[in-house]
Amino acid sequence: MTGTLINVATVLLGTLVGTLLGGRLPQRLRDRVLAGLGLVTLVIGVELALSWRDTNALFVLGGVLLGGLVGEGLRIEQRLARLGDRLQARTSRGSDGDSTVSEAFFTASLLFCVGPLTVVGAIQDGLTGDYEILATKAVLDGFAAVALAASLGPGVAWAALSVLLVQGAISLGAGLFEEILGEGTEALAALSSAGGVLIIAIALKLLSITDVRVGNFLPALLFAPALVGLASLF
Secondary structure (H helix, E strand, C coil), rough: CHHHHHHHHHHHHHHHHHHHHHHCCCHHHHHHHHHHHHHHHHHHHHHHHHHHHEEEEEEHHHHHHHHHHHHHHHHHHHHHHHHHHHHHHHHCCCCCCCHHHHHHHHHHHHHHHEEEEEHHHHHHHHCCCCCCHHHHHHHHHHHHHHHHHHHHCEEEEEEEEHHHHHHHHHHHHHHHHHHHHHCHHHHHHHHHHHHHHHHHHHHHHHHCCCCCCHHHHHHHHHHHHHHHHHCCCC
């Protein structure tokens, strides 16, 4: 869990720096920061999405489509928005301004918790105590938190809870996850690729191109590797 705790600390520190910095920047500069972050996020998403070269692209396609249908039925996006509203109500103390807490929390959580560094690093930390991979990820997440918080505000700090829960769970269950999502497995490739597709959707929203309600596609992160496991039974 050491690597996860370091990661949580860098996210909180990056959020603090970004919040202090963002308040000193005029809106046009904050818009440029957000656009730059959107472009970088797009590149990260494309790189992750291309992980389907290490598996069957149909697993990713099926996972995304099934995930979208289930997520739409469960109205995950609306539930996340309500969660963001509650967080906003607790942190803004009656401010009438538009809430960015939900967007900041969800965007940061997806960026920080999806990808091979999260899975492989948490497994390695849990099994051997070697947190080098997560320490590297922590530095990257810290800088990303600065950029996100400068544009979207302190709601990014709530993503530290997502990091703690997701990476902590993987580290604590490392023995099980190593077999299923170990480095080089098809299931990890499918998970990474589906996550990349969702991150591309986040980038499109950050760039004000379109909002595909990416929250409703979150079940794809379960369906894509599950389809790989299902196919291996036949």
